[in-house]
Amino acid sequence: MPTSTDEARRPAPAPAGQVVLSMQNITKTYPGVRALENVDFEVRQGEVHALVGENGAGKSTLMKIMAGAVQRDSGEILLDGQPLAHISPHEALSLGIGIIYQEFNLVPYLSAAENIFLGREPRGVIPGFVDFKTMYAEAQRLLDDLDAHFDARRLVSTLSVAQQQMVEIAKATSQNVKVIAMDEPSATLTDHELASLFRLMRRLKESGVGIIYISHRLEEIFEICDRVTVLRDGKFVGTNDIEATNREEIIRMMVGRELGEAIPKVAAEVREPALEIRNLTRKGELEGINLTVRYGEVVGLAGLVGAGRTELARVIFGADPYDSGEILLEGKPVRITSPQAAINRGIGLVTEDRKQLGLVLGMTVRENTTLANLDELSRMGFIMSQKEREIAQKYIKDLSIRTPSQEQEVKNLSGGNQQKVVLAKWLFTDSKLLIFDEPTRGIDIGAKSEIYQLMNALVANGRAILMISSELPEIMGMSDRIYVMHEGRITGEVARADATQEGIMHLATGGE
Numbered sequence: 216m217p218t219s220t221d222e223a224r225r226p227a228p229a230p231a232g233q234v235v236l237s238m239q240n241i242t243k244t245y246p247g248v249r250a251l252e253n254v255d256f257e258v259r260q261g262e263v264h265a266l267v268g269e270n271g272a273g274k275s276t277l278m279k280i281m282a283g284a285v286q287r288d289s290g291e292i293l294l295d296g297q298p299l300a301h302i303s304p305h306e307a308l309s310l311g312i313g314i315i316y317q318e319f320n321l322v323p324y325l326s327a328a329e330n331i332f333l334g335r336e337p338r339g340v341i342p343g344f345v346d347f348k349t350m351y352a353e354a355q356r357l358l359d360d361l362d363a364h365f366d367a368r369r370l371v372s373t374l375s376v377a378q379q380q381m382v383e384i385a386k387a388t389s390q391n392v393k394v395i396a397m398d399e400p401s402a403t404l405t406d407h408e409l410a411s412l413f414r415l416m417r418r419l420k421e422s423g424v425g426i427i428y429i430s431h432r433l434e435e436i437f438e439i440c441d442r443v444t445v446l447r448d449g450k451f452v453g454t455n456d457i458e459a460t461n462r463e464e465i466i467r468m469m470v471g472r473e474l475g476e477a478i479p480k481v482a483a484e485v486r487e488p489a490l491e492i493r494n495l496t497r498k499g500e501l502e503g504i505n506l507t508v509r510y511g512e513v514v515g516l517a518g519l520v521g522a523g524r525t526e527l528a529r530v531i532f533g534a535d536p537y538d539s540g541e542i543l544l545e546g547k548p549v550r551i552t553s554p555q556a557a558i559n560r561g562i563g564l565v566t567e568d569r570k571q572l573g574l575v576l577g578m579t580v581r582e583n584t585t586l587a588n589l590d591e592l593s594r595m596g597f598i599m600s601q602k603e604r605e606i607a608q609k610y611i612k613d614l615s616i617r618t619p620s621q622e623q624e625v626k627n628l629s630g631g632n633q634q635k636v637v638l639a640k641w642l643f644t645d646s647k648l649l650i651f652d653e654p655t656r657g658i659d660i661g662a663k664s665e666i667y668q669l670m671n672a673l674v675a676n677g678r679a680i681l682m683i684s685s686e687l688p689e690i691m692g693m694s695d696r697i698y699v700m701h702e703g704r705i706t707g708e709v710a711r712a713d714a715t716q717e718g719i720m721h722l723a724t725g726g727e
């Protein structure tokens with residue numbers, strides 16, 4: 216059993232495969248944060264090695280150091296037994312170290328194909344000119360191979376989050392790598408896409424590539440990984456064979472304690488409708504949508520990626536227009552034409568897309584938290600800044616946001632902690648209707664239940680919640696009622712008591 220004693224600090228012996236990359240005694244400090252402290256980690260040929268830990272534990276930092284994107288303060292990295300000096304991402308890649316970043320690194324105004332081949336475009340017969348034909352064909356083959364059937368010529372800015380993830384994956388795996396880090400690829404994928412990714416991982420594994428797989432979903436770890444390394448607070452806790460460990464042990468290593476029931480749903484008193492949608496249509500996206508969310512309710516919106524759930528959220532929030540139908544708030548028809556108008560009417564959108572709608576990355580935790588409700592603070596006149604600090608501090612505590620201070624720029628937080636700031640921002644508004652789009656994406660197992668408890672508190676307070684989620688246990692665990700969407704339509708409504716995984720999947724794939 217792994218503890219922090221000395222003999223447990225050495226990675227457990229793995230069955231087959233040479234060590235291809237090993238990191239020893241890695242330390243990295245940021246102002247106010249010890250991100251990594253004497254961490255040991257190794258990857259063998261042909262293994263999938265899970266790297267797990269709570270939000271802010273240091274997983275992404277360790278992988279960025281491996282891939283040359285962040286420089287270590289001290290420690291050693293050996294590739295095929297040879298020490299690596301401080302290298303750039305470009306050098307790392309040329310040595311066979313690849314990475315799929317948690318926060319994508321794509322150029323939005325270039326096509327998927329151009330992004331995949333950025334910096335190594337195939338050249339044609341005329342010197343200096345890119346052979347676009349070959350590039351598009353090759354990119355299309357890579358995407359099709361991943362079961363991502365969209366046109367490789369499309370601009371990245373027009374792709375969904377899941378499609379962008381597929382571009383990242385195609386980009387990283389199209390190069391000849393010995394080791395590849397996948398930093399939470401599954402957070403933005405649904406089951407179908409995840410299956411394609413796992414197929415690809417098995418192929419890479421067979422050809423001897425060592426894969427590092429980061430995920431907060433332990434089921435995935437048990438399905439695809441051979442070994443698991445746990446980090447806590449920037450420290451190495453242990454490395455285990457998957458065969459020799461179990462879910463409870465991994466959680467204990469991650470959080471240092473036992474966790475209770477993850478989804479503690481508390482039903483609230485259900486009152487009048489907050490939101491009613493009648494026959495709403497947006498050509499090509501949404502078709503005849505009818506739904507109701509009452510105060511006191513959590514209403515789940517299930518479906519596969521591309522079913523139109525995010526699209527519906529954007530229309531309600533005034534980010535996109537609609538062609539026909541009606542939206543009623545508290546029984547009165549309204550026409551919401553911008554996100555600002557939606558906010559003024561008491562609607563909040565906790566989005567899956569942190570970069571576009573969710574956060575201003577260059578601003579601080581404090582500024583982001585209070586951004587959507589500055590009115591409230593300006594009304595308080597001269598005490599504003601004091602009040603603002605108190606509010607920011609309260610949410611940092613309530614959501615256990617891991618940050619050295621509220622003056623930290625959001626871009627320096629770990630992925631999961633950024634997601635918590637998005638939540639804080641909307642919790643601080645007086646939104647009576649909150650739309651949660653994949654609210655716990657990238658959030659660790661311990662913080663998840665804190666967010667569920669917050670949702671319970673919100674509805675107990677009389678607010679209404681519409682929750683989009685691709686995680687069925689979350690939808691089934693937290694919703695009072697569930698609507699299921701497929702190809703822009705609502706294919707069914709299921710009461711909490713009647714919800715089964717099979718039933719929802721049946722509706723989500725178009726069954727009646």
Ligand SMILES: Nc1ncnc2c1ncn2[C@@H]1O[C@H](COP(=O)(O)OP(=O)(O)OP(=O)(O)O)[C@@H](O)[C@H]1O
Nearest residue numbers: 245250270271272273274275276627628629630631
């Ligand atoms: N550029 C930076 N400047 C300052 N602090 C940073 C920076 N990058 C990371 N940190 C801090 O280092 C710690 C580790 O962050 P890291 O991103 O490695 O966590 P993680 O394990 O990947 O978490 P998550 O599951 O949320 O993605 C966090 O406290 C984070 O705020």
Ligand SMILES: [Mg+2]
Nearest residue numbers: 275317629630
């Ligand atoms: Mg991370």
